[in-house]
Amino acid sequence: MRPDREVAIVAFAQSDHRRRTDDLSEVEMVMPVLHEVLRQTGLKTSDIGFTCSGSSDYLAGRAFSFTMALDGVGAWPPISESHVETDGAWALYEAWVKLLTGEADTALVYSYGKSSPGSVRDVLTRQLDPYYLAPLWPDSVALAALQAQALLDSGTTDEPALAAIAARSREDAAENPHAQLRGARPQGGYVVRPLRTGDCPPIGDGAAAVILAAGDRARELCARPAWIRGMDHRIEAHSLGVRDLTDSPSTRLAAERAGAFDAPVDTAELHAPFTSQEVVLRRALDLDDSVRVNPSGGVLAANPVMAAGLIRLGEAAARIHRGDSDRALAHATSGPCLQQNLVAVLEGENRA
Amino acid sequence: MKATPPPEILQAPLVVEFPFTRSLGPVQSAFLTGLRERTVLGVRTETGEILVPPVEYDPATAAELRDLVEVGVTGTVTTWAWNPEPRRGQPLATPFAWVLVRLDGADTAVLHALDAPGPEAVRTGLRVRIRWAAERSGAITDIACFEPYDSDPVVEHRPHDGLFADSVTGIVAPARLDYTYSPGAAQTRYLRGLAERRTVGERCPSCTKVYVPPRGACPTCGIATTDRVEVGPAGTVTTFCIVNIKAKNADIDVPYVYAHIALDGAGLALHGRIGGIPYDQVRMGLRVEPVWSEDGRYPDHYRPTGEPDADYDTYKELL
Ligand SMILES: [Zn+2]
Numbered sequence: 125m126r127p128d129r130e131v132a133i134v135a136f137a138q139s140d141h142r143r144r145t146d147d148l149s150e151v152e153m154v155m156p157v158l159h160e161v162l163r164q165t166g167l168k169t170s171d172i173g174f175t176c177s178g179s180s181d182y183l184a185g186r187a188f189s190f191t192m193a194l195d196g197v198g199a200w201p202p203i204s205e206s207h208v209e210t211d212g213a214w215a216l217y218e219a220w221v222k223l224l225t226g227e228a229d230t231a232l233v234y235s236y237g238k239s240s241p242g243s244v245r246d247v248l249t250r251q252l253d254p255y256y257l258a259p260l261w262p263d264s265v266a267l268a269a270l271q272a273q274a275l276l277d278s279g280t281t282d283e284p285a286l287a288a289i290a291a292r293s294r295e296d297a298a299e300n301p302h303a304q305l306r307g308a309r310p311q312g313g314y315v316v317r318p319l320r321t322g323d324c325p326p327i328g329d330g331a332a333a334v335i336l337a338a339g340d341r342a343r344e345l346c347a348r349p350a351w352i353r354g355m356d357h358r359i360e361a362h363s364l365g366v367r368d369l370t371d372s373p374s375t376r377l378a379a380e381r382a383g384a385f386d387a388p389v390d391t392a393e394l395h396a397p398f399t400s401q402e403v404v405l406r407r408a409l410d411l412d413d414s415v416r417v418n419p420s421g422g423v424l425a426a427n428p429v430m431a432a433g434l435i436r437l438g439e440a441a442a443r444i445h446r447g448d449s450d451r452a453l454a455h456a457t458s459g460p461c462l463q464q465n466l467v468a469v470l471e472g473e474n475r476a
Numbered sequence: 477m478k479a480t481p482p483p484e485i486l487q488a489p490l491v492v493e494f495p496f497t498r499s500l501g502p503v504q505s506a507f508l509t510g511l512r513e514r515t516v517l518g519v520r521t522e523t524g525e526i527l528v529p530p531v532e533y534d535p536a537t538a539a540e541l542r543d544l545v546e547v548g549v550t551g552t553v554t555t556w557a558w559n560p561e562p563r564r565g566q567p568l569a570t571p572f573a574w575v576l577v578r579l580d581g582a583d584t585a586v587l588h589a590l591d592a593p594g595p596e597a598v599r600t601g602l603r604v605r606i607r608w609a610a611e612r613s614g615a616i617t618d619i620a621c622f623e624p625y626d627s628d629p630v631v632e633h634r635p636h637d638g639l640f641a642d643s644v645t646g647i648v649a650p651a652r653l654d655y656t657y658s659p660g661a662a663q664t665r666y667l668r669g670l671a672e673r674r675t676v677g678e679r680c681p682s683c684t685k686v687y688v689p690p691r692g693a694c695p696t697c698g699i700a701t702t703d704r705v706e707v708g709p710a711g712t713v714t715t716f717c718i719v720n721i722k723a724k725n726a727d728i729d730v731p732y733v734y735a736h737i738a739l740d741g742a743g744l745a746l747h748g749r750i751g752g753i754p755y756d757q758v759r760m761g762l763r764v765e766p767v768w769s770e771d772g773r774y775p776d777h778y779r780p781t782g783e784p785d786a787d788y789d790t791y792k793e794l795l
Binding site: 147148149150151155159169182184185186192195196197198199200241242243245246247250254255256257258259260261263266267270271272273274277314316317318319362363364365366369 | 496
């Protein structure tokens, strides 16, 4: 279903993602990317109709850190603002809906994650089912490894194929000045077998921001807006043992509803924190070798948790802005083993 | 002896620890009480599938599920992952396999640990059985882990009423996360100033407001505060309250006064305790100065300077 109102991503900025940012508070990390998207569009804070952010206080262990981060927006006198306690891709979804309603013409979306103060593998266990899973502290790598083994058992992939995904991602990231792991590196030993160090994302801190605008406002603010032709998000059953871990029906359904299968895409930015999850997503999305997957290097090259999904949307949009893509798919995920999935289809208008 | 210079970036350990207390519905109560009694229950869906662990609503249709059945304590590994370095809170302290196990009679799998000598001893399809915890309370951890166990799969399950004496109605899942806190650039500068008994705010280059303590950004302008401005040491009480309930771990006798204090030169008030004056004599406009903690790292409280009270007009914008 095509949305009634045309909305586009008109600007995107991200930090240089780093293993640690002990020298910066959250707001100090976020502010430069906010200023960068405002600079790209020439907008001032007071021109923004709606602001939405995505983050999780659990990552850095700072209660209400998102209210502190809001200082960087210039939120006083009060602005129209919202926050989601998940990846910023879902903040973008909320902002998109807000613009579709006609209540705003521009929106600022940002997200950030500081994983370095804590142990992100353990922190993420706290998002799991509190009755049957959380008491066992199954960490994020362990759960992804169960999924990877199911893929290996099914004959869908093998370890060399996973290693090739790891190598391609980091080689592509050599061209991405913001990435944390730039250039190929050894696969290393098993972290949780069958996943090796190279199959896992780096741990790091970072932030990202985008600006959305509707209709002609978008054309004023950006030479080649990345129009959001459709966007949808869907979720799997929450019990891991109910799911077929080798498939992602929620991704496929979200893609269908976003119109991803209506015409071929030339680019896909997939939020696949583990190599094995790219295998699952490519199959769910029917992506063949003609599609450029994760030219940015993807999450295997930089994984600022809570911003990594928004960055997929931003990277896909930036490729359209630059004229490197005409129709791109962007995907974001949240939760264990691709629990929840968001798919957006972005298009650039034909150049005169 | 040379003093060790302080590290460039301030850091401190931070522990977030809390008991996560949850009530149980009828299905989860029966399942977890069953584990205490070494009985594993599943729930039957409308299509006849047996879900273990059981849920209250069908994941496919959202239909309410209440039809409990008892399944086996032996089962089959459906996928696994070898964990060479167990982490805090995980079921076993020695290397183990994470497994999803489909118990005999069930159609879905439960996540747990498998105690095995090494990854070569584990495969998908391995037959296993539950090893029960010696002490059981009605929790998923009543299953200590699984262990390899040769047996033929059976697909039988039998109806169960889910009734047990003293059924558990809730769980308490203790959570603990450890962090290393670092306060960022602006707050580090502020804390270093305090250690020298100086209160140093930061000025917004756009609206010129001086933030004390600084947090790195001006919330009005959305830009970084830059110029450092020493304020105080004295200030004015702009408003206050009288605390009558003793806070946990606080060794201050009640009643005492907690106040907003606008230090001279600051663009907003900070808060602190007022001492050195009976609580019922504290008033708006009272002039105060800091009394530093014994280690001199921060103002323990503020006490009257003895100056005449400030005019209301001098602090009304800072209320
Ligand atoms: Zn200002």
